[in-house]
Amino acid sequence: MTFPFDNTYARLPEHFFARLPPTEVAAPRLIKVNQGLARELGLDPDWLASAVGVAVLAGNRIPDGAEPLAQAYAGHQFGNFVPQLGDGRAILLGELVAPDGRRRDIQLKGAGPTPFSRRGDGRAALGPVLREYIVSEAMHALGIPTTRALAAVATGEYVFREDALPGAVLTRVAASHIRVGTFQYFAARQDLEAVKTLADHVIARHHPAAAAAENPYRSLLAAICAAQADLVARWMLVGFIHGVMNTDNMTISGETIDFGPCAFMDAYHPGTVFSSIDQGGRYAFGNQPRIAIWNLTRLAEALLPLLAEDQDAAIEDAQRILAGFAERFQAAWEAGLARKIGLTQPRPGDAALAQDLLERMAENEADFTLTFRHLADAAADPSADAALRSLFADPAAFDAWAPRWRARLAEEEVAPETRRAAMRAANPAFIPRNHQVERAIAAAVQADDLRPFETLLEVLARPFDDQPGREDYALPPKPEERVLATFCGT
Numbered sequence: 001m002t003f004p005f006d007n008t009y010a011r012l013p014e015h016f017f018a019r020l021p022p023t024e025v026a027a028p029r030l031i032k033v034n035q036g037l038a039r040e041l042g043l044d045p046d047w048l049a050s051a052v053g054v055a056v057l058a059g060n061r062i063p064d065g066a067e068p069l070a071q072a073y074a075g076h077q078f079g080n081f082v083p084q085l086g087d088g089r090a091i092l093l094g095e096l097v098a099p100d101g102r103r104r105d106i107q108l109k110g111a112g113p114t115p116f117s118r119r120g121d122g123r124a125a126l127g128p129v130l131r132e133y134i135v136s137e138a139m140h141a142l143g144i145p146t147t148r149a150l151a152a153v154a155t156g157e158y159v160f161r162e163d164a165l166p167g168a169v170l171t172r173v174a175a176s177h178i179r180v181g182t183f184q185y186f187a188a189r190q191d192l193e194a195v196k197t198l199a200d201h202v203i204a205r206h207h208p209a210a211a212a213a214e215n216p217y218r219s220l221l222a223a224i225c226a227a228q229a230d231l232v233a234r235w236m237l238v239g240f241i242h243g244v245m246n247t248d249n250m251t252i253s254g255e256t257i258d259f260g261p262c263a264f265m266d267a268y269h270p271g272t273v274f275s276s277i278d279q280g281g282r283y284a285f286g287n288q289p290r291i292a293i294w295n296l297t298r299l300a301e302a303l304l305p306l307l308a309e310d311q312d313a314a315i316e317d318a319q320r321i322l323a324g325f326a327e328r329f330q331a332a333w334e335a336g337l338a339r340k341i342g343l344t345q346p347r348p349g350d351a352a353l354a355q356d357l358l359e360r361m362a363e364n365e366a367d368f369t370l371t372f373r374h375l376a377d378a379a380a381d382p383s384a385d386a387a388l389r390s391l392f393a394d395p396a397a398f399d400a401w402a403p404r405w406r407a408r409l410a411e412e413e414v415a416p417e418t419r420r421a422a423m424r425a426a427n428p429a430f431i432p433r434n435h436q437v438e439r440a441i442a443a444a445v446q447a448d449d450l451r452p453f454e455t456l457l458e459v460l461a462r463p464f465d466d467q468p469g470r471e472d473y474a475l476p477p478k479p480e481e482r483v484l485a486t487f488c489g490t
Helices: 035-040 051-058 126-141 180-188 192-206 208-212 216-237 285-307 311-340 350-363 368-380 382-389 396-410 416-426 434-447 451-460
Strands: 017-019 029-033 069-071 075-077 080-082 090-097 103-109 148-160 164-174
Touching: 029 051, 029 126, 029 451, 035 148, 051 148, 051 164, 075 180, 126 148, 126 164, 126 434, 126 451, 180 192, 180 285, 192 208, 192 216, 192 285, 208 216, 216 285, 216 311, 285 311, 311 350, 311 416, 350 368, 350 396, 368 382, 368 416, 382 396, 434 451
Parallel strands: none
Antiparallel strands: 017 069, 029 148, 069 090, 075 080, 090 103, 103 164, 148 164
């Protein structure tokens, strides 16, 4: 078995990374191979599950054509700039070119210490590996750009955090692992040549149309802003909270990356925070658009010398491009909300109607996912209102909104079942509920029982479908099941 590697990042200057192999583990054991993704990448899942394949996935064997390296980057973490971060526990094996011609990074996460480990052990615990596998694959099934999980392997070793925990390695697949923080790393060192080299690499890899623009770097910044505006809107339309939107966790490709303290909301409220390290609510659900533009402003600062020779002109260019983020995000957010409440022909007042529903949901602790899912049934048949009303602490809050909503629906000549189908396609029944994710992790870590993990993956692979017999996976947690905090995998 050979990996069709073509490692363009490894051909960049040596100070972009550190070359080193993964650290071998004691007793690698396969947890899961993502068979569908393997085939999409042109890999044989049976070979990946073999002894030799597992050795590759664990970092004990280097496949032909791989050029293992740890990438350098910096980043603002909770608003504080750290000039050197880098891959402290991840090794990029190489870039695989799939049969469809798309280029993908193959990275081992939890592969041992690197020069960027900052005194860490470079390892990953089983729980965070399973969390990333579950949530990243759920994001993919929801149609949201994301890194993906090709495989998870137990190491046969323990990692030591608050307790001794079983170790694991995740094989992560990404369009690339280049981040806003990668540009910041070189800009902080006033290495303009490296910033330009990196920008040219990103243009060739992710935004080739920018190369033909009058100023390719302005076009690049605009493309990245547009991709991030669309991504954050998609997150929020399914109730996702990233939890740690540092600049080193924002990709240039527009994919979701790093699923440490992330979570999906149960009851809706824009101030919802789950991350145990986000004490001030910087990365709360409703703050995500503001933080995205803050991060992109840091990217624009790194690119300023490339935007124009005159600094004032460069700043003016950057401000104009950054201003487009809010417009792009708001358009994507409002269009998505319209779809969620069953509207297909935009009219003035639609955004206010949807926002009024959200405010009533927040005041009444209505479940985000179930409210919109049940709304699809109610749009086709008012007798389905009972299930919706029961989600509101005061059902009268929904009752006061519903007549205006139905009057607006009546302005569009859409067959009830057609509308219902369209709404169900915009409103998933199944998300990675925090309590379900934690239950699957606990079974694997505490009892070496992977059955809840496997079942949850099966459910989340079809988020928009009714799944008879699995209705419990769509339900919000009982009071005693609520997960109030999620934790970073490091």
